[in-house]
Amino acid sequence: MNIVEVERLTKRYGQENAAEELSFALEEGTATALIGPNGAGKTTTLSMLADLLSPTSGKVTMAKGLTIGFLPQYPQFFPWLTALEFTEMAAKLSGVETKKARLQATRTLEFVGLGTALTKKTGAFSGGMKQRLGLAQAIVHQPKLLLLDEPISALDPTGRREIMDLLKSLQQDTTILYSTHILNDAEEMTDQLLFMKDGRLIEQGSLSEVRDRHANPRIRIRFQNYAQAVEFAEGQAWGSEVKENSIFLPVQKSGPTMQQVLQVLASKKQDVLGVEFQTASLEEIFLKVVAGK
Amino acid sequence: MKHFGILMQKEWRENIRNYKIYWIPAIFILLGITEPAVNYFLPQILEASGGLPEGAVFEIPTPTPEQILMAVLQQFQTIGMAVLILAYMATIAGERKSGTATLLYVRPLSFSAYFLSKWVVAAAISLASVWLGFFSGYYYTRLFFGEVEIIKLLQMIGFYSFWVLLILTIxxxxxxxxxxxxxxxxxxxxxYVLLQLADGLLGANWSVSPVKIPQYAATWLTGNPDLPSLWGAVGITVVIILVLFGFGSWISRKNKAKTKV
Amino acid sequence: MDQTTLILALLPILIIQLALMIFALVDLIKNPNPNGPKWMWGIFIVVINIIGPILYFVIGRKNY
Known part of the structure; x- marks a missing residue:
């Protein structure tokens, strides 16, 4: 079931289109990665879904009674409140019962790893702690939909790992839409990919769909030297590309398969350094898609 | 109005932790004390500064206690109101500009509760400061210049409070x-200046102008307030304040897109 | 009114001014990120009576 449907959503500032004719849907319980370079319109899109910005045209349809948690890229806190005071207030404002709010806030802060900073003023928080607190205020009321703007970009590798694991553990009962430009993370937690550039969606689909369209699987054979590679390339029927000591054979429906390649190599008694199956990483796919549009 | 209570707690905490709850009353108490004290010591101050030629007899008429309290009100009208405006100018704009408002605005927030919570706390601190200021001024006035009936003072403060609330709401x-x-x-x-100016230039016939509240309030001291005009002015002030509640809540919601994300 | 009562009577003015100044100074020293150089605010607070501390609280404090 789709809990959010976005149709031709557009936000215009003067002549500039910050978001242009975006259409996509979020299925319940899935994670969607919104990927794009800086200035692509990711924050604008998330802000419209969070009802901070009203769209110039188009519409967002949400499931009835959908509760939302939102984490901005640079969350700002009242520096004179403690982490617990702030999270408790956030919970209450989002509709958590007064009696339960403190307990729920405490548990959430412990969950994001701020259990020892409950009574510390947020003004004294480091960047990483703020990011965690930002996550805590977004999830403290157990929303059905989580909107996260670059939730991990500002963290160090260890923190990034921890927050990714937290997010993954939330995925069971939460629908997540998050923006990122770190594609390794996107690859790890995504049911749907949305590529954005200059305010437009330039590619969308599941990871495997996008892979099928753009991954260009190839078989790479590494020879001792360039001459050997050229010689082999000329001696076979498959289209190939030679780069330094390697040749690359694009894998298509018509082949070649790995087995065919190995048979040919065996029959020619050709000595090679290695044979491997290569597929483009999400990052390469993204760069290709962005460059192509 | 569940949000009202939650947000008011936040405002209280803010005003305690940024010390407004201490320094705003301190300023008003100082203003209140300074006026009677300076007037009392004026002869000595002039003498000490050596401004008078030897043997000259310079009669400074001793002001009445009522005049001193009116002078206190004048101080509040200039420095006091400026302090309140400066203290609360950033109440909402500052939250948007720093981005701290974002995490409030993404929730199903009642913007009238948002505006009112800020108003109630700011009003409580401002009124308490004005009252404390007048009471300390009154104490010193009695000490140095003589008796003024407390009821007169209370009536003046009571009506002046409407003016303070109007400024704060603006x-x-x-x-x-x-x-x-x-x-x-x-x-x-x-x-503030435009209203005073307009009232000064054209206001001769507007007896119920809110701008006249301070001077009407002061007439309680001398005993002959023009009651119908005073109540009329207070009525209009209350209406303006209520309209500004509506406007403030509406424009806060409208400006929610301007918070820094 | 004799001299002593007078001085006693005026003591509150002195105390409030001093309290404002000390309050502002202590806050300035603890403030990790004031709006402007610390030494400048220090001079303002100490030299300009009443107005100095107010300016610091309104403009300089930045609500840390």
């Missing part, structure tokens, strides 16, 4: 409407 509404605290203060000051 500041908060300006803060909700404008992009930063500086502009909000400028707008509030401009309006």
């Amino acid at each position: 500041v908060l509404a300006a803060s909700a409407a404008l992009p930063n605290g500086g502009l909000a203060a400028a707008a509030a000051f401009a309006l």
Whole structure:
């Protein structure tokens, strides 16, 4: 079931289109990665879904009674409140019962790893702690939909790992839409990919769909030297590309398969350094898609 | 109005932790004490500064206690109101500008509760400061210049309070409407001066102008307030304040897109 | 009114001014990120009576 449907959503500032004719849907319980370079319109899109910005045209349809948690890229806190005071207030404002709010806030802060900073003023928080607190205020009321703007970009590798694991553990009962430009993370937690550039969606689909369209699987054979590679390339029927000591054979429906390649190599008694199956990483796919549009 | 209570707690904490709850009353108490004290010591001050030629007899008429209290009110009208405008100019604009408001606005927030919570706390601190200021001024006036009936003072303070609330509401509404605290203060000051000017130039026939509240309030001391005009002015002030509540809540919601994300 | 009562009577003014100044100074020292150089605010607070501390609280404090 789709809990959010976005149709031709557009936000215009003067002549500039910050978001242009975006259409996509979020299925319940899935994670969607919104990927794009800086200035692509990711924050604008998330802000419209969070009802901070009203769209110039188009519409967002949400499931009835959908509760939302939102984490901005640079969350700002009242520096004179403690982490617990702030999270408790956030919970209450989002509709958590007064009696339960403190307990729920405490548990959430412990969950994001701020259990020892409950009574510390947020003004004294480091960047990483703020990011965690930002996550805590977004999830403290157990929303059905989580909107996260670059939730991990500002963290160090260890923190990034921890927050990714937290997010993954939330995925069971939460629908997540998050923006990122770190594609390794996107690859790890995504049911749907949305590529954005200059305010437009330039590619969308599941990871495997996008892979099928753009991954260009190839078989790479590494020879001792360039001459050997050229010689082999000329001696076979498959289209190939030679780069330094390697040749690359694009894998298509018509082949070649790995087995065919190995048979040919065996029959020619050709000595090679290695044979491997290569597929483009999400990052390469993204760069290709962005460059192509 | 569940949000009102939650947000008011936040405002209280803010005003305690940024010390407004201490320094604003301190300023008003100082203003209140200074007026009677300076007047009392004026002869000695003049003498000490050596401004008078030897043997000259310079008669300074001793002001009446009522005059001293009116002078206190004058101090509040200039420095006091400026302090309140400066203290609360950034109440809403500042939250948007720093981005701290974002995490409130993404929730199903009641913007009237949002505006009112700020108003109630700011009003409580401002009124308490004005009252404390007048009481300390009154104490010193009695000490140095003689008796004034307390009931007269209370009546003056009571009516003057409506004026204080009007100024405060204008500041908060300006803060909700404008992009930063500086502009909000400028707008509030401009309006303050314009209103006074307009009343001075054209106001001879407007007996029920809110701008006249301070001078009406002062007439309680001398005993002959023009009651119908005074109540009329208070009525209009209350209506303006209520309209500004509506405007402030509406414009806060409208400006929610301007918070820094 | 004799001299002593007078001085006693005026003591509150002195105390409030001093309290404002000390309050502002202590806050300035603890403030990790004031709006402007610390030494400048220090001079303002100490030299300009009443107005100095107010300016610091309104403009300089930045609500840390």
